[in-house]
Amino acid sequence: xxxxxxxxxxxxxxxxxxxxxxxxxxxxxxxxxxxxxxxxxxxxxxxxxxxxxxxxxxxxxxxxxxxxxxxxxxxxxxxxxxxxxxxxxxxxxxxxxxxxxxxxxxxxxxxxxxxxxxxxxxxxxxxxxxxxxxxxxxxxxxxxxxxxxxxxxxxxxxxxxxxxxxxxxxxxxxxxxxxxxxxxxxxxxxxxxxxxxxxxxxxxxxxxxxxxxxxxxxxxxxxxxxxxxxxxxxxxxxxxxxxxxxxxxxxxxxxxxxxxxxxxxxxxxxxxxxxxxxxxxxxxxxxxx
Amino acid sequence: xxxxxxxxxxxxxxxxxxxxxxxxxxxxxxxxxxxxxxxxxxxxxxxxxxxxxxxxxxxxxxxxxxxxxxxxxxxxxxxxxxxxxxxxxxxxxxxxxxxxxxxxxxxxxxxxxxxxxxxxxxxxxxxxxxxxxxxxxxxxxxxxxxxxxxxxxxxxxxxxxxxxxxxxxxxxxxxxxxxxxxxxxxxxxxxxxxxxxxxxxxxxxxxxxxxxxxxxxxxxxxxxxxxxxxxxxxxxxxxxxxxxxxxxxxxxxxxxxxxxxxxxxxxxxxxxxxxxxxxxxxxxxxxxxxxxxxxxxxxxxxxxxxxxxxxxxxxxxxxxxxxxxxxxxxxxxxxxxxxxxxxxxxxxxxxxxxxx
Numbered sequence: 343x344x345x346x347x348x349x350x351x352x353x354x355x356x357x358x359x360x361x362x363x364x365x366x367x368x369x370x371x372x373x374x375x376x377x378x379x380x381x382x383x384x385x386x387x388x389x390x391x392x393x394x395x396x397x398x399x400x401x402x403x404x405x406x407x408x409x410x411x412x413x414x415x416x417x418x419x420x421x422x423x424x425x426x427x428x429x430x431x432x433x434x435x436x437x438x439x440x441x442x443x444x445x446x447x448x449x450x451x452x453x454x455x456x457x458x459x460x461x462x463x464x465x466x467x468x469x470x471x472x473x474x475x476x477x478x479x480x481x482x483x484x485x486x487x488x489x490x491x492x493x494x495x496x497x498x499x500x501x502x503x504x505x506x507x508x509x510x511x512x513x514x515x516x517x518x519x520x521x522x523x524x525x526x527x528x529x530x531x532x533x534x535x536x537x538x539x540x541x542x543x544x545x546x547x548x549x550x551x552x553x554x555x556x557x558x559x560x561x562x563x564x565x566x567x568x569x570x571x572x573x574x575x576x577x578x579x580x581x582x583x584x585x586x587x588x589x590x591x592x593x594x595x596x597x598x599x600x601x602x603x604x605x606x607x608x609x610x611x612x613x614x615x616x617x618x619x620x621x622x623x624x625x626x627x628x629x630x631x
Numbered sequence: 632x633x634x635x636x637x638x639x640x641x642x643x644x645x646x647x648x649x650x651x652x653x654x655x656x657x658x659x660x661x662x663x664x665x666x667x668x669x670x671x672x673x674x675x676x677x678x679x680x681x682x683x684x685x686x687x688x689x690x691x692x693x694x695x696x697x698x699x700x701x702x703x704x705x706x707x708x709x710x711x712x713x714x715x716x717x718x719x720x721x722x723x724x725x726x727x728x729x730x731x732x733x734x735x736x737x738x739x740x741x742x743x744x745x746x747x748x749x750x751x752x753x754x755x756x757x758x759x760x761x762x763x764x765x766x767x768x769x770x771x772x773x774x775x776x777x778x779x780x781x782x783x784x785x786x787x788x789x790x791x792x793x794x795x796x797x798x799x800x801x802x803x804x805x806x807x808x809x810x811x812x813x814x815x816x817x818x819x820x821x822x823x824x825x826x827x828x829x830x831x832x833x834x835x836x837x838x839x840x841x842x843x844x845x846x847x848x849x850x851x852x853x854x855x856x857x858x859x860x861x862x863x864x865x866x867x868x869x870x871x872x873x874x875x876x877x878x879x880x881x882x883x884x885x886x887x888x889x890x891x892x893x894x895x896x897x898x899x900x901x902x903x904x905x906x907x908x909x910x911x912x913x914x915x916x917x918x919x920x921x922x923x924x925x926x927x928x929x930x931x932x933x934x935x936x937x938x939x940x941x942x943x944x945x946x947x948x949x950x951x952x953x954x955x956x957x958x959x960x961x962x963x964x965x966x967x968x969x970x971x972x973x974x975x976x977x978x979x980x981x982x983x984x985x986x987x
Contacts, residue, residue, distance in 0.1 A: 380781070420969070429980075430972035433720055433781070437919060438968035445961025452956040545789050552782045591797035598786040602772070605783060610776040628641065 351576060357464045357534060359572025361386075361526040361543075363471040365550035366557070366564040367478055368522025373554055374482070375515035376495035376622035377425060380436025382523050383547025384443020385417045389524025390531035391451040394538040398454060403462055403532070410528035411521045417443065418520020422513050429626040440547070448540045461536030467529050472565070474522075479561040491515060495620035498627040508627045523547065545598065552601045556608055558618035567604070574600045637982035649977045654924050654931070656977075657970035658938065664966055674953060682952050683945035693944065695830035699902055700943045702832075703728070703894035703911070705936035706839040707918035709846045710890030712927040713883040716850075716859045718866075721884060723769065723784025724891040725915025726791035727762040731892020732899045733795055734761025736906040739817035739899070740803055746820045754821055754896055755838070762892015763885045765791060770884035774877045780884075788915070799906055813907035823901040835897030842890060847929040859883065891915060912943065913961075920968045939964060 365382055372379050393410035397403065421439050424430045482488040491511055494501045498508045526546070531538050549571055557563035578593035609615055665683070666676035687693050707724045714721040735758030742750055768787060772778040800812045808815075823833035850856040862869035862879055869876065899910055921939050925931030946960025 424969060424973050428973040428976045430975060434919075434923060434968070435972050437722060438965055438972060441916060441920065441961060442965025442969065445958045445963075445965055448958035449956045449962060452958070545785075548782060548785050552786075555779060555782070589797050589801055591793040595790050595793045598789045602778075602783050602786050606772055606776045606778050609778040612777045615777065628639075 351580065355569065355572050355576045356468050358576055359568050360464065360468050360471045361529050361534065361546060362550055362553060362568040362571060363475060363565060364467075364526035364529065365523045365547060366553035366568055367471075367475055367561060368519040368526070369550055370554045370557065370559060370561060370564055371478060371491075371522075372515050372519030373623060374495045374559060374620055375491050375512045376498060376620050376625065376627075377512050377516055378432050378436065378624045379418065379421055379439070379516060379519055380433060380551065381417065381421055381439025381443065382519075382550050383543060383545070384440035384447075385414050385520050385523035386443075386527035386530070386543045386547045387447035387541065388417055388443045388450075389414050389527030390542060391447040391454075391527075391538060392524075393528030394457075394459070394531040395450060395454055397459055397532060398457055406532060407525070407528055410524045412524075414520040414522070414524025414527075415517050417524070418516045419513075421520070422516040425626065426509050426512055426516075429628060432624045432626075444541065451538045451540065454538050455540070457538065459532070459536055462533050464529070464533040467533060475561050475565050482561065492620075495622055498622050498625070502627070502629070509629075512627070523550075526550070549597065549601055552605055555615075556604055558608065558614060559620065560618070570604070571597055571600060637984055639976070639980045640983055641980055642978075645978050646981075650926060653974045653977060654926065654935070654971060656974045657924070657967055660970040660974075661963060661967040664970075665963060668959075668962075669955075672955065674955075679949070679953060679955075683949050684941055687941065687944035687948050692830060695827070695832040696944055697937060697940050698832045698836055700940035701936040702835045702839050702901075703898055703914045704918050704921045704939055705932055706835075706842060706894040706897075707887075707891045707915060708921035708925060708932045708936060709843050709929060710887035711918060711922040712846065712850075712925075712929075712932065713859065713886045715922055716863045716927055717879055717883055718863050719773075719880055719883050720781045721766065721769065721784050721887055722781055722919060723766075723786075723788045723915070724887065724918055725911065725913065726784070726788035727765045727888040727891035728895035728898075728911055728915045729788070729791040729795050730765035730888075731758035731762035731895035732906065732910050733791070733798065734758055734892065735896030736814065736817075736899045737798075737803070739821040740814050740906065742821065743815045743818055746818050748820065750818065750820045751823070751900065754817075754900055755893060758892045758896025759889040760892070762895065763889040766884040766888020766891070767881065770881045774880050795906070795910070796908055799908060803906065805905075811907075814905045816905045817900060821900055822904055823897055831902050833897070833901040835894075835901050838893065838897065842893070843929050843933065850929070855879075855882065891918075917964055920964050923968060924971055939967075 365386060369379065369382055389410045392413040393406040396409040397406035417439060421435055424435045425432050482492060490506055494506065494508050494511045502508050527543060530543060535542065553564055553567040556567040575597045578596040582590045582593045662680065666680060669676045669679035688697050707728065711721060711724060735754040738754045738757045765787060769780040769784040772783050773780045799814055803814045805813055805815045823835050826832050826834065826836065858874045858879060861872065862874060862876065894914065899906055903910060917939060921932060921935045925935035942960045942963045946957040949955040949959060950957040
C-alpha cells in the first residue's frame with residue numbers, strides 16, 4: 343500500500359465520520375439534561391432535505407445551512423413541547439418524530455431527487471466537529487452553566503429546589519440537539535453525498551444514539567466512538583471495492599453489527615452504565631408535586 | 632383568581648373515560664391539521680380529505696385493500712403490545728417481519744414445485760420461528776448483557792434487510808427471472824387462500840383475528856398477562872411479587888417476533904407470492920403507531936389498524952388524483968401519534984383555569 347492510498351483512506355474516514363460526531367454530540371447534550379430524543383434520524387433527514395432544497399432554490403450555501411438548522415430547531419421544539427409541557431413518553435414521542443421526519447423529508451424532497459448541485463468542501467465542517475466536541479467538554483466541566491445542565495439531568499428536583507428552571511434548561515438542550523442533528527443532515531446532503539435521496543441518512547441517526555451510550559455520556563469519547571464506526575464503514579466499502587469473492591451485503595452489514603457488538607461490550611458493565619447515565623434520563627419533570 | 636393559561640393538576644387516579652377519548656381527540660386534531668396542510672398546498676380541504684379518507688373505501692375492492700393493509704399492521708401491533716405493556720421497547724418489528732418472510736418464504740422456494748396441504752402450515756410455522764429467533768436476539772442481549780433493546784432491535788432491522796437483499800440477488804434468485812432481484816414464485820399451495828373471488832383479502836386476516844383473540848385471552852385471563860401488566864405499572868412491585876423479569880422479556884420478545892414473522896410470511900405468501908427486496912412498506916414501524924393508538928388493547932388495535940391502513944390507501948389515491956406525494960401518509964401517521972401522546976396528558980392530569 344502506498345502512502346497516498348493510506349492518506350486517501352484517512353481523508354475519507356474523516357469526511358464520512360463528521361456527521362456522526364455532530365449528531366452524537368447534539369444528542370449527548372440533550373441526554374445530559376435528562377431527556378432522551380429518539381428523533382435523531384428524523385431530524386437529520388429533515389435537516390438534509392431542507393438544506394438541499396434551499397440550496398437548489400437560492401444557490402446560497404449560507405442560507406441552506408441556516409434554514410436547515412432552523413428546521414432542526416422547529417422539529418426538536420415540537421418534541422420539547424410534547425415531552426416538557428405535556429409530559430408525554432419520551433421514547434414514543436422520539437419515535438413519532440422520526441416517523442414524521444421520514445414522511446416530511448420525502449414529501450419535501452420529491453421533486454429534487456437526482457437534481458445536481460455543486461458540493462461544498464467538507465473540511466471546514468470536519469475541523470468544526472472537533473472544535474464543537476472540545477467546546478462542549480469545556481462547557482460541561484469548566485463552566486457554571488454546564489454544571490447546572492448536568493445537575494438538571496442528574497436530579498431535576500434538586501435543581502428545581504435550588505431555583506434553576508428545569509424546563510428552560512431542558513428546552514434549550516433539546517433545541518441544541520435538534521440543530522446539531524440538522525447540521526449533520528445538511529452536511530450529508532450538501533458536502534458528503536452531495537445529492538438528495540429518500541432515507542439517505544441510512545440509520546446514522548440511530549448509530550449516533552448508540553454513540554452516546556458507547557461514550558458513557560462523555561463528550562470526547564463521542565469522537566473515539568464515531569471514528570471506530572466511520573473506520574469500519576469506510577474499511578468495508580474499500581474491501582467491497584477490492585472485489586473479494588464475498589457478497590457485498592455482508593460488508594454493508596458491518597457498521598450495524600459493529601454497533602451491536604460495541605453496545606454489548608460497553609453495557610455488560612452494569613455498574614459503569616448506572617454510574618455514567620444521567621439519573622433523570624427519560625423521567626418527566628412535574629412541578630406541582 | 633383565575634389564571635389565563637390552564638393549570639395542569641395531577642389526578643389521584645387515571646381517568647378511564649379519557650383513556651377512551653384520547654385516541655378520538657388525536658384523530659380529530661389530525662384531520663384538522665390535515666385540512667390546514669391541504670389548504671396550504673392549494674387544495675380544497677374537503678375534497679382532499681374525501682379523496683384521502685372516503686373514496687379509497689367506497690368500493691368492495693377498496694374495502695378489501697383496506698383489510699389487506701390492516702392485516703399485518705394489526706398482527707404486529709398486538710405482538711408489540713406484549714412488549715410495550717411491560718415497557719420493553721422492541722422497535723425492530725420490521726426486522727422480525729423480514730426474517731419471518733425469509734424463513735417462511737425459504738420453505739416456499741424450496742418446495743416451489745410441490746402442491747400439498749402441509750406446505751402453507753409449514754411456511755407459517757417457519758415464518759413464526761424466523762421472526763421469534765430474530766426477536767430473541769435483543770431479548771438475550773438485554774437480559775444477559777444489559778444492552779439497550781431499542782438500539783439492538785433497530786440495528787437488526789438493517790441486518791435482516793441486507794440478508795434478504797443478499798438472498799434475492801444471490802442464491803435464491805429466480806433462474807428464469809432475467810436477473811431481476813426476485814425469487815421463484817411459490818406454488819399454489821404455498822399461497823394464502825383468498826377469502827373472496829377477485830379480491831386480494833386473504834386467509835392472513837383470519838389468522839390475525841384468531842391471534843388477536845388469543846392475545847385478548849392471555850392479557851385478561853392468564854397469570855402471564857397479569858404479570859406483564861404489573862411489571863409495566865411497577866417493576867418494583869413485580870420484583871417483590873417474585874415475577875421473573877428475564878422470562879417475561881424473553882416471552883414478550885419471542886411472541887412479538889413470532890407474530891411479526893407470521894405477518895411477514897402472510898405478506899409474501901398472500902398478495903406478493905414470492906420474495907423480493909421491498910416486501911413491506913414499513914409495516915413494522917407503522918405498527919408501533921397502531922399499538923399506541925389502540926391503547927395496547929385488542930379491540931383498540933383492530934380499530935387503529937383500520938384507521939392507519941386507510942392512511943396508506945389515502946396516500947396512494949392522493950398521489951394519483953391530487954399529485955400529492957404519497958409520503959403525506961407518513962406525515963399523517965406521525966401527526967396522529969404526536970397528538971395522541973400530547974393528549975395522553977388528560978389521562979393522568981386534568982386542566983383547570985381555577986387557582987387551587
